[in-house]
Amino acid sequence: MSKVSKVSTASAESAERTVSAKSAESANKSEMISQTGSEKGQPGDIIGEKIILRPMTLDDTDLIVTWRNKDIVRKNFIYQKPFTPEGHQHWFHTMIDTGKAKQFIVCEKINGSSHDVRPVGSAYLRDIDYEFSKVEFGMYIGEQDAHNKGYGTEITTLITEYAFKVLKLHKVFSRIFADNIPSIKSCLKNNFIKEAYLRDEVKLEGRYRDIVLVALFDDSNG
């Protein structure tokens, strides 16, 4: 099922524009992507119903390193080596500064307010491929008490909308461990399809792990 919503977008590279968003059912709950830093949020913020995605800065390094090294997060990623501030700063300069990736801090709204928020995790689009119009999506919530509140589903809605309507990409895909039910569900609830099942794709801590490839397409972006 897809519905149409109106969001106004702001990003470093885009002027204010109103776009029609084809996405999952909850997409039409997203309020806006703020352009001006009005009372609705800061420039570049993507404002949803329960969460806000704000662009990650270098000041978020400690948060990222702490979250990404927690077992609840790390064990769900193929790359499982410890994150360091230096390693993250290298990622920032080579991927974010160059525009090869976009990364956001996921902030939960406290009492529904866009002003009173708590950072709980991160979401990113990496290896943006403008030639083939596709990108890989990843996310994590590093605060355990913020799990299972619908944030993963809403992150997926908001970031795919951003990929399609702001970056104008055609395909968003994700590689997910086959036993990662919350992540797979977050994608399927946003109309992702399962593209492939890769058996014994990686060996981690002495155990082979299966991976599911999921993807969402926007046919209006050729």
Ligand SMILES: CC(C)(COP(=O)(O)OP(=O)(O)OC[C@H]1O[C@@H](n2cnc3c(N)ncnc32)[C@H](O)[C@@H]1OP(=O)(O)O)[C@@H](O)C(=O)NCCC(=O)NCCS
């Ligand atoms: C993946 C992740 C972001 C999902 O976020 P979330 O906010 O917990 O997800 P949601 O609350 O939107 O839940 C999505 C679905 O998963 C279900 N779910 C959530 N936690 C679950 C759990 N521990 N066990 C089983 N199902 C669970 C929810 O019930 C919901 O399904 P439903 O709508 O049928 O009820 C979060 O689990 C996480 O950060 N995990 C660690 C990092 C990770 O796995 N990242 C993805 C790597 S590909």
